[in-house]
Amino acid sequence: MNTIVSYIKYHKIKSAIILVLLIAYYFCLPKELFKAPTATVITSNNNELLGALIANDGQWRFPHNDSIPEKFKTCILQFEDEYFYYHWGFNPVSIFKALRDNLNSKTVKRGGSTITQQVIRLSRKGRSRTYFEKLKELILATRLEFRTSKNNILSYYSSNAPFGGNVVGLDAASWRYFNRDAHHLSWAESATLAILPNAPSLIYPGKNQEILLKKRNRLLKKLVQDQIIDSLTYTLSVEEPLPETPYPLPKIAPHLLHKIAKTQNGNHIKTTIDISLQKQVNYLVKSHYNTLKQNEIYNCAVLVLNVHTRQVLAYVGNTPTDKAHQKDVDIIDKPRSTGSILKPFLFAAMLDAGDILPNTLVADVPTQFGSYNPENFNKSYDGAVPASKALSRSLNIPAVRMLQEFGIDRFYQYLKTLKLKDLKYNTNHYGLSLILGGAESNLWDLCKSYASLSSTLNHYNETSSEYFTREFCEPTFLASETIKFGKKTIEKTLFDAASIYLTFESLKEVNRPENDDNWEFFDNSKQIAWKTGTSFGFRDAWAIGTTKDYVVGVWVGNADGEGRPGLIGVQTAAPILFDVFDLLPHSPWFSQPFDEMHQAEICKQSGYRASANCDDTQQAFVQLSGLKTPPCPYHKLIHLDQTEQFQVNSSCEAYSNIKTKSWFILPPVMAYYYKTKNPFYKSLPKFRDDCIDYNTASMEFIYPEEHNSVFLPKDFNGKTNELILKIAHSKPETEVFWYLDNLYLGTTKTIHEFAIVPEKGTHIITVVDALGNETKRRIDILK
Incomplete structure (x- = not known):
């Protein structure tokens, strides 16, 4: 320590220069080696590729990946840098041999760069290939070796090496040339990709096949000679064909990809999508689309959620229609x-x-x-x-x-x-x-x-x-x-x-x-x-369903809002909904939440809490808040004679002969329509003729409705069609008197319908029954 201090004391200039050089060496390498834009990549919940968007510079360059398949690692080391794990960024022997051969041939015949040096050169793209530049690369390569691990350097290389055309990096090349993940490549495929960065412009899949084949097989021969692969693997590998034209990347969830790219552009995003389910739903949507388009219905969207995790399992933003019908529009988040x-x-x-x-x-x-x-x-x-x-x-x-x-x-x-x-x-x-x-x-x-x-x-x-x-x-x-x-x-x-x-x-x-x-x-x-749901004008058809484990939502329609006959939820969206549920595991039904429920006596006919007058009841579990609902308002006690055919009271019958009975009574208009669907509904018996009816009768208009505008068309003879007036009376047998603008029209009994042909304009219809009850309705007549 004292020796170093003494040296610095007596060699201040040299020490300062050394210090400056050390500082310069320390900071000579940028913190971020590669700044080029990368593609947006999304994968499923088990890391299978769902789709990718090309980088902003037009290159298929996937985001940096630390994971390198063992086969590719072996191939690239055998082909590019056998002593990678033994040098500090440069290989003097390789440099000497390269200099010797290049000087003898007076051309650049071979390179002596290690993988580390190539990483530096890739990060400094666009620099001239001079000896001075090579020296800088060498210095930077040693600095990189000090800064990070060998495996990280390999991952830098595999993520940024050129693989021909606009394909950059192993992950993109694997999908573009072999349509699969790099970890699933064979020895022959790995060897092919290992040699491509060496001369990507000369050796390109689909071109120069003979040169590419010789280089690949030469590498495979080296692998078998070094006992990395056996002879059978070698024999099978050399028989594998080379890739021809690049494959398109998967488009399994294209609308989700674009949605993610809005906020995560250039990143690799692992999603919650179940790729198997996504593919099946894609197929279902395509199948239904082929049927729906016959009715000029072109768009559909499907969303599947896991109830427990609230994760999206399938995301189909639209059908595989064409641009004219807005196939790129993601319907899932659009208001309808x-x-x-x-x-x-x-x-x-x-x-x-x-x-x-x-x-x-x-x-x-x-x-x-x-x-x-x-x-x-x-x-x-x-x-x-x-x-x-x-x-x-x-x-x-x-x-x-x-x-x-x-x-x-x-x-x-x-x-x-x-x-x-x-x-x-x-x-x-x-x-x-x-x-x-x-x-x-x-x-x-x-x-x-x-x-x-x-x-x-x-x-x-x-x-x-x-x-x-x-x-x-x-x-x-x-x-x-x-x-x-x-x-x-x-x-x-x-x-x-x-x-x-x-x-x-x-x-x-x-x-x-x-x-x-x-x-x-x-x-x-x-x-x-x-x-289900169907919007006005048949523009939107919905179907949403849930089980204990899953929610499936379906929308069907046209993205431009055009309505179509038959665009109804139960006919177009529901079949898709149930086809999707058929793909999902069976779910048990929801458990009944007994702690939030109470058993109550319910009137069977009205569904209300049973009143004292309800004679047909049942016990049912209802929500606790339901206990404050009113009792049944429709069951009332009435008095009948011994035959039960007429109502009676004390004015015409002795108390001992009167039968009291509970009766289900609906208001007149409700009763008028209810009995058409419920033939067992019994209207109240009328009072016996010798009885005084103290009950107040009621009546209501069925047609026309209040402030209604009515158009009266003409038939083929030029005669204006009649307007049929209808009322419902609680005592149909009561005589009813009809008036139009205070002009008497006539009477009805039992069936209270009256036909009129009023003039154009506003009119008041008045109805008075024999008991003095009155009701009115205003209408506008159009002709």
Whole structure:
């Protein structure tokens, strides 16, 4: 130590120069050797290539890969640098031999560069090949040897060596020339790639095949001579053909690739995609597309989520259509009209709030809200229908009436909690049409929401009846991400588990496509909670289903918004949905969350909690909040004579002869339509003639609806068609008097229908019954 100090003291200039040289040597190598742009590469959850986007400079250059296949490593060392693990960046013997041969031939006949030197030369691309440049490469090579390991140097080389044309790096070359991962290459294929960087412009697959073949076989001969491979392997290897034209890279998840490239351009991203499932779904989409395009329906998207991990298992952003039909558009995150796909959320919200029970009767009658006149898809009415059946049959009028009863603002807050990002306007913008497709959403958000409901129910049953604070989180397609569901809590996140379970029980009964009509009769059939949706004008067809383990979402339509006849959820999207579920493992049905439920006595006919007047009841498990719902309003006690054919009272019958009986009574309009679908519905018996009827009768218009505009066409004879007026009366036998603008028209009895031919303009129709009850309706006549 003292000697060094003394030397520095007496040789300050020399010491300073040495110090400067050492510092310069230390910092001569840049921290980042290679700065060239790389391709965006995505792989599946088991590291199989899904697709890649070429680098910004037009080169197929995959991101740096530390993993080098053993076969290629052996071949490249045998061909380029046998003493790689024994030198410090340069090989003096090789340099001497190269200088000797080049000087004797007066041309560059051979090179003496080690792999380390070649790495430096590749990192300093564009530099002239001079002896001075070679000296700099040598110095930098030694510095690189000090800075990193031999294996890292090899990985630098394999990731950045040229392999002919615009192919750079082993990974890209392996896929371009052999259509497989580098780790799956044979000895012959590895040898071919090992010799390509030596003269990539001269030796190029598809050209100069004879030169390429000789060099490859010469390397294979060296391998067998050094006993690296046996003679049989050598014999088989030399028989393998050389690659011809480059293969296109896989395009297994092209839309996901472009989505990832927006934020991870130039990176290698491992995704959560199950490559086997992805390929199968791709095939299904292509098959259905070939059928759909016959009806000029060109686009479709499918998303598959794992409920437990919230990982994306399959991502098909569009069909294999052409550019004219926007094949490159990723539909999964694009806003589209929701149709009926939001109805389950309303049903769950009303259950959760305790506004209904699963089978509470809701009205299904002609309804008009101002200028908004919703209709059922089949243009018919049930009068009254259980709420669960209204959901499973996707009836529009009950849904709109339920939304009005529940409150648009109230429901809108539920949707906001679901984080449906395409709900950009306030409730005044959507109105009651919100539940029938007046709003927009996208397949990603909808599948996310269905998965969150399933996960909520799963977690509740798997824990001590607890919820998680971050249940409604974003799914992921990145393998590096793990979804965190937050902390356990006894407070529900949005819907309680019982409301979700009862919603799924209803969705399980949705009628399946025609070829699946008898699914429930097969023991091995999959139980799926699913829902379809069809937007106005047949522009969007939806089908989303969930099991305990998976969510599958399907959208079908045209990316440009063109509607097509037959573009209906159950006909176009649902068959794809069930074909995808057939690819997935069987899932058991959801466990019933008994801790969030209570057994209650339910009226069979009305679905309400049984009142004292309900004579036909059953015990059923309902959500706890359902215990505050009102008792059945439709069962009332009536008094009958001994024959039970007439109503009586004390004005005409002795108390001892009066029979008291519970009777199921619906309001007039509901009853009018209900009995057309329920032949066993019994109207109230009329009062016996000798009795005084103290009950107040009621009547309601069936047609026309309030503030309705009616067009009266003419027939072939030029005669204007009649307008048929209809009312429903609680006592049909009562005589009814009809007026048009205070002008008496006539009377009806039992069947209260009246035909008129009014003049063009606004009119008031007045109906008065024999008991003095009156109702009016204003209409506008167009001709």
